[in-house]
Amino acid sequence: MSIQTDQIAKLVERRENARLGGGPKRIDAQHAKGKMTARERLAMLLDEGSFEEYDMFVQHRCTNFGMEKQHFDGDGVVTGCGTIDGRQVYVFAQDFTVSGGSLSKTMSEKICKIQDMAMRVGAPLIGLNDSGGARIQEGIDALAGYAEIFERNILASGVVPQISVIMGPCAGGAVYSPALTDFTFMVKNTSYMFLTGPAVVKSVTGEVVDQEQLGGASVHASKSGVAHFAADSEEDVIAKIKALLSFLPQNNLDVAPEKPTSDSIARSEDSLNSIVPDNPNKAYDMYSVIGSIVDDGAFLEVHKDFAKNIIVGFAHMGGRSVGVVANQPAVLAGVLDINASRKAARFVRFCDAFNIPLVTLVDVPGFLPGTQQEYGAIITNGAKLLYAYGEATVPKVTVTLRKGYGGAHIVMSCKQLRGDINYAWPSAQIAVMGADGAVNVLYAKDMKDNPEKAAEIFEEKKKEYEELFSNPYQAAQKGYIDDVIEPRNTRFRVIRALQQLEGKRQELPAKKHDNLPL
Numbered sequence: 001m002s003i004q005t006d007q008i009a010k011l012v013e014r015r016e017n018a019r020l021g022g023g024p025k026r027i028d029a030q031h032a033k034g035k036m037t038a039r040e041r042l043a044m045l046l047d048e049g050s051f052e053e054y055d056m057f058v059q060h061r062c063t064n065f066g067m068e069k070q071h072f073d074g075d076g077v078v079t080g081c082g083t084i085d086g087r088q089v090y091v092f093a094q095d096f097t098v099s100g101g102s103l104s105k106t107m108s109e110k111i112c113k114i115q116d117m118a119m120r121v122g123a124p125l126i127g128l129n130d131s132g133g134a135r136i137q138e139g140i141d142a143l144a145g146y147a148e149i150f151e152r153n154i155l156a157s158g159v160v161p162q163i164s165v166i167m168g169p170c171a172g173g174a175v176y177s178p179a180l181t182d183f184t185f186m187v188k189n190t191s192y193m194f195l196t197g198p199a200v201v202k203s204v205t206g207e208v209v210d211q212e213q214l215g216g217a218s219v220h221a222s223k224s225g226v227a228h229f230a231a232d233s234e235e236d237v238i239a240k241i242k243a244l245l246s247f248l249p250q251n252n253l254d255v256a257p258e259k260p261t262s263d264s265i266a267r268s269e270d271s272l273n274s275i276v277p278d279n280p281n282k283a284y285d286m287y288s289v290i291g292s293i294v295d296d297g298a299f300l301e302v303h304k305d306f307a308k309n310i311i312v313g314f315a316h317m318g319g320r321s322v323g324v325v326a327n328q329p330a331v332l333a334g335v336l337d338i339n340a341s342r343k344a345a346r347f348v349r350f351c352d353a354f355n356i357p358l359v360t361l362v363d364v365p366g367f368l369p370g371t372q373q374e375y376g377a378i379i380t381n382g383a384k385l386l387y388a389y390g391e392a393t394v395p396k397v398t399v400t401l402r403k404g405y406g407g408a409h410i411v412m413s414c415k416q417l418r419g420d421i422n423y424a425w426p427s428a429q430i431a432v433m434g435a436d437g438a439v440n441v442l443y444a445k446d447m448k449d450n451p452e453k454a455a456e457i458f459e460e461k462k463k464e465y466e467e468l469f470s471n472p473y474q475a476a477q478k479g480y481i482d483d484v485i486e487p488r489n490t491r492f493r494v495i496r497a498l499q500q501l502e503g504k505r506q507e508l509p510a511k512k513h514d515n516l517p518l
């Protein structure tokens, strides 16, 4: 054998060894938990044969607690570049078989390298997280490593889409990096996110809780809102990531790819002409409206199980990617509360950062009042959505279907928040509040002074109020909405509006950065 052949054989052997991560026993343990290895996950995520791996031979430099005797090529993370549906992405996948995927300084250097490259070439970054957090044996070096990653997450925010996937028990720094990214996915029953696990919780606070109750997908996708998507399995999570990417541009200077469709833009939907019930207190399902107007009825919902009184997600209209924000009258009458405001604000800001036009469907009775909401800062949280819409410079097309009351009317992309094209259905009611509430405020004294005539006064004034405000024409007369449209034509009118706005350019005043209410 020549020296060169020998050298090549050594390379092949080292590569094979590196591919085993923490070794066959730990790989078996990973499989026994219903989890795949880092490399198996990447193979599923990326187009076949597209993965270019970097830093396969990197090893940690720690000498504490006998670590100098435990070396694994590549350390606890696999990093590199590949394609998904032919589009370039940068990826890292933490390897739980090596020290529980815990972060060493060298691991952070590997991750930072691909973060820097994603920024340099303008491609999305996807992190598959399966990590016990900072590698305890490395002390302050591991913390420094996390800080390096966080800083890059922050700098990349609004420049390239950043996607985090939680695929195991993730603690400490392993959850703060995802929290800085745009979208977090979890896998039900095998992934957890918490500052620290149940054992430490018990020793600090005495609380006894298991991993699922503390930070399972069911908690973060529905209660805290930390996770945007919850998947049934690792295969399902990969499919969901690919679906999301199909709506996104590569970076903030790019536009999302077009998706050709045979769904005619002129398709009208007769059922929409009768979807709004006569009784304003009766609900209908906003999903039916969204499904009727988007291309092929296809809608990728974000935060599906969190704050269900507002719906946000991606669709295509006339082949172009749009972000849909819609009040849901079927849940809490579509009221805006703290969680709904936070959810929608974050989504609006993402779309604005990545040139995705916003289509807003309004049926909102107002903000939810009461001590619970006030103590939780509904004022500040509601202002987030107001701020997000007012700041957004992407094309904004809004349709008011029914209620648009008070501050909630303003917040939901009204004309004066630089809404570009605002339509209303004939069933729209754009007013400071609903008729009952308004009469009770304006005529309280009259009704109190004439108790025997109170019911009569109420009915008479309610009718007067409804005639004046329970329609879209007051707003139309003043140009606050651009047109009253037949519901069945909504798809066509919205797509035409989006086409008109394709060349939209709008600037914000020069500033260091804004001061969004947090």
Ligand code: HXC
Pocket: 098, 099, 100, 101, 102, 131, 132, 133, 134, 135, 136, 137, 143, 146, 169, 170, 171, 172, 173, 174, 176, 195, 196, 197, 200
């Ligand atoms: C070093 C770690 C580790 C860590 C796990 N391991 N976490 N090694 N540093 N942080 C090792 C274990 O010793 C074990 O090694 C292997 O990984 C698998 O871990 P297990 O505990 O056997 O697995 P499991 O029962 O599934 O539990 C996983 C876990 C638990 C829930 C993640 O390991 C855990 O609670 N780890 C500590 C979590 C934590 O508090 N991290 C620090 C956060 S502070 P062997 O050799 O036995 O297989 C932090 C700072 C940043 O991250 C803060 C930013 C704001």
